[in-house]
Amino acid sequence: MSCTSPRLTRRATTRLALGVALATAAIAGCGAPGDGGGGDAEGDLKVGTLFPTSGTVAAAGTDMLRGWRLWWKLNGSTVAGRKIVSTQEDTAGDPTVTLTKARKLVQQDQSKLLVGPLLANEAYALAGYLQQNKEIVGLNPVGSSDDLSQRKRVNNYVKAGGWVSSAPAHPAGDWAADRGWKRVITLCSDYAFGYENCGGFTNTFTDRGGRVVKQLYAPIGTSDYSSYLSQIDPDEVDGVFVQSVGADSPNFIKGWADLGLKGKVPLIANETTFEQSTLRGIKNDDPVGLQSFGHFAEGRESAATQKFVSAFKKEYGTLPSYYACATYTAGQWLTTALNQLKGDTSDQQKFLSTLTGVRLDDSCFGPLSLDRYGGPVGNVYLRKVVRNEQGELVNRVERTYRNVSQFWKYNPQQFLAQPVYSRKYQGADWPSG
């Protein structure tokens, strides 16, 4: 039946192996492959943007793209004689896809500058890529993971318009102590971003003698918060610190109101719980009057913020989230640096030191600069959700903390000697005494 006798197969195999070996040798003789040319485009500055416009964080990623485009639309895409040419790639909220797209932007589109991405795991993946490809400069407006500007810094990955997860939570703990809270329950997302938010709050709150009596963690994608919220006994605590993110936030807000905790238990939340991409979708008054700490407040009464907010509203018909402000500010950051360099980015070291030295007197976040570790120094706002004249839910500024560092009031060296905030380490016993 089968005519392929073993001997014939073996002979064929030998021949095949020989053929392949010869062909490979011939190819190897040609020397190393390469893309041939490419090089530095004289006039245009090619920028690759890595924003997730599909997948679980598509809504926030789309806001990133809108903010980035809005800056160049309002300010013109030619800076100091150089035209900024942007190419967008969708990272789908996945670190592996982020890496593939970064390679594509660099190798195929000849991008010298990468902007993005969104999630911390995507940002870490890109940081690893940038560490190995020092000739590329990265701007990181959204990826807020603490260690990106603390224990795992990559110096060609600049937090332009960026932030640090635990930075707005540090003043929140201090504020809670100011209000005389003694016993608090924290509720955060069960992953790194949640640990860093709860850690920031716990660290400063316990420094002032407060006690965190219970720490609750809800997994990402929690649709029903009642099993967590029912563990909060109003008579037992003075207040609750909450962090939620993405699609979890509306669910938390609904649960908080439905279980009758609103008005009964004081609440302080983080940036993402009441940010605009959450508030946009809420039609009732559940969030009205609730307070949070964040580095962005669309209701901030300042020319820079209001110019951005009204332009965004005009262009896209909705109020901007901090994701949009972040990429808009990254555009402002790049423009400022290019103007200082008179458009000359040929010296990589000089380009990087100019980027890290940028000081914005005002932006949609407020004044912004970087500390010597690459962590943003800027305003943190105590915000309250209110309805504006148009009936939209906005975050109004109640109080401004100026020049907040990622290290709060701690000594940077001592702070960095501690591990990054995790489920285990929340800074409750540090610094002791």
Place this chain on the structure above:
Amino acid sequence: MTASGWASRARWIALGITLVLLAALPYLVSSFVVNLATQALIFGLFALSINLLAGYGGLITLGQAGFIGIAGYGLAILTTQEGWPLGAAIAGGLVLCVLAAAFFGLLLVRARGTYFVMITLAEGMVVWGIAQRWQELTGGENGITGVPKPGFAQEYWEFYYLALVVVAACTVLIARIVRSPLGLSLKGIREAEDRLPPLGYDVALHKLVSFTISGFFAGVAGVLLAMYNSFIGPSDVFFLTSAEGLLMSILGGVGTLTGAFVGAGVVIYIQNDVSSWLERWQTLLGVVFVLVVLFAPDGIVGAWTRYVWAPLLRRVGAADAAAAAEAATSAASAAVVSGDADGAGPAPVTAPAPAPPAPHREEARSP
């Protein structure tokens, strides 16, 4: 005789041309495409490890990404945290992976059909859970960056050649396993699990050994992936990666060696290149998959065999070779795609021919 000889020779020639093209690839296309090809090779090997179980054994697994995780994380932790040299860390990661595969295999040797699928899914989720939650060891959600590459494979094209050589070697090994007595008894498990014990086969042992072997090859893919990306994270271990591997395998054609690579190539291309200009690329991926299952249930390679290769063979007079080629893919796909893989009943009626060719039958008598 001569026609069949021609048929077998044509296969070798086609294989040779493919290999030469693969070897010449970095000289022919842009670096981005070479990177996609590297990824397709790695995921092709991953899909092939699933195919070894699903295509040949009818044992559908949804936890295979767990082995990518164990080997990949093993390598990442041993190099970045324990300071092991790369070679030792690769070996360490693979040993861990094989041990874990053997342990997981023990838990499911008696399971069949849906239960087998569910247990593998649970095992994969356990690994994912550890990757996600054991922050001190795995970096949690953020994963581990800075996994080194071998010194001789730093450039993108050098790494491509490394992947090509490793994946080719693994494919040859898998091809041998498939033709070995073990492979034949795997097909026996797929076709009629109940009939094997009376014939003296230890079904549990066969399942355990093949599950462990399959886990090892998924681990090799995991080691390559971690080095290629210099990164490993929970999303690489998530069950979606396992499902993607299974889809690649079905898309290309289960029960064939080339199918896994064709399927991986198509998925990687749509995911990474089409997505640049088509916003609805996920819809396209879904449509392609539905079309393949509807109109070419034995996958792209199966369709190729049925509509191009087999008619060609018949034209030159090699009707028996053509029939054998067709039978190999359709029997496997009938067992996997139609969901009739619980092995509870006799061989699926849709399977047109018994898969193991008669001349090899006597080799199949393993203890």
